[in-house]
Amino acid sequence: MVVTTPKPWDEVRFALGDGKRWVVMGCADCAAVCQTGGSSQVDELAERMQDEGFEVLARVDLPSPCDRRLTRRDLKRVARELEAADGVVCLTCGGGVQAVAELVGKPVVAGLDAHFVGTVERVGVFHEQCALCGACVLNETAGICPVTGCPKGLRNGPCEEANAGACEAEPGLECVWERIWERLEALGRAEAFGTVRPPAPPVRRPRSTGRRTR
Numbered sequence: 001m002v003v004t005t006p007k008p009w010d011e012v013r014f015a016l017g018d019g020k021r022w023v024v025m026g027c028a029d030c031a032a033v034c035q036t037g038g039s040s041q042v043d044e045l046a047e048r049m050q051d052e053g054f055e056v057l058a059r060v061d062l063p064s065p066c067d068r069r070l071t072r073r074d075l076k077r078v079a080r081e082l083e084a085a086d087g088v089v090c091l092t093c094g095g096g097v098q099a100v101a102e103l104v105g106k107p108v109v110a111g112l113d114a115h116f117v118g119t120v121e122r123v124g125v126f127h128e129q130c131a132l133c134g135a136c137v138l139n140e141t142a143g144i145c146p147v148t149g150c151p152k153g154l155r156n157g158p159c160e161e162a163n164a165g166a167c168e169a170e171p172g173l174e175c176v177w178e179r180i181w182e183r184l185e186a187l188g189r190a191e192a193f194g195t196v197r198p199p200a201p202p203v204r205r206p207r208s209t210g211r212r213t214r
Contacts (some may be wrong), residue, residue, distance in 0.1 A: 001030040002093040002110040003126045004037065009048070012089070019086030025060045025100060028098060031118060036112050038093030043154065045091065045111060057081040065096030072103055082106070096202040133200040140195045142183035147200065149176030150162040155197045
């Protein structure tokens with residue numbers, strides 16, 4: 001899931017500009033789990049906007065705003081409100097904001113900052129465990145990502161400074177390669193530890209619109 005946090009209100013307020021009438025949209029998926037864009041947060045933002053003189057024409061929970069097919073369908077429920085609105089405020093990740101912007105043809109304001117793909121431990125506690133590097137090595141590392149688990153992003157074993165399973169770069173952190181070794185050994189796959197892995201492509205490389213995965 002994509003982990004998000006709310007943008008400062010001053011930043012959102014500035015982005016609203018001179019618009020007076022708005023539709024507020026949330027995400028019933030990732031943002032709802034993060035408690036940043038579920039129905040409660042949509043209501044809170046709408047009420048704050050109304051307190052400051054804005055008119056909120058509709059409040060919408062989109063099941064999966066980053067899926068343009070579903071979003072196109074769900075926006076039909078508020079077609080009149082969208083027609084009358086000056087714009088849309090999205091409590092979604094950047095993917096959701098862009099999908100909505102492509103479909104409504106009106107100003108769209110992002111209410112959240114997206115940080116990383118995370119796993120959920122409990123409400124409010126998330127772990128970054130995937131760097132979206134496009135060259136996944138999880139099959140060779142017993143399901144533990146060394147790119148996110150190692151502060152240096154090492155893909156071929158621990159650095160020389162690792163000491164007794166402790167991370168040299170971040171005191172108090174267990175060396176991720178120690179965990180990888182222990183899990184591989186427990187699974188009877190210790191030979192995979194010595195696999196030589198090529199460097200990963202740049203994480204933030206430009207990507208073409210409509211890129212396919214198959």
